[in-house]
Amino acid sequence: MEIQKIRQQQHSIMTLLKEPELLNRGLLTKERWVEILRESGMNDQDMINWHKRFEQMEPLGHLKFLQSLNISENEIAEIRGWSREP
Secondary structure (H helix, E strand, C coil): HHHHHHHHHHHHHHHCCCCCHHHHHHHHHHHHHHHHHHHHCCCHHHHHHHHHHHHHHHCCCCCCCCHCCCCCCCHHHHHHHHHHCC
8 A cells, every 4th residue: 555655646746747837837836736745645744754855855956846836935944944854
């Protein structure tokens, strides 16, 4: 079951990444991104782990991604702050 969940998550994220114009044109919102992750089977802890991993691997990419979702600078700072916690 866990492998199936991971594959669903990977598929959803890969589908999004194949259409970068969603990000470039600001068509993807925070709400829609959360919906995509939820539909892929992620729960709150999975999303927290996703942010932490993204921040660890690609801090600038994580920042740019959050900005592309039109999230406020205050909320971005908050997300990145807890994303850096162990």
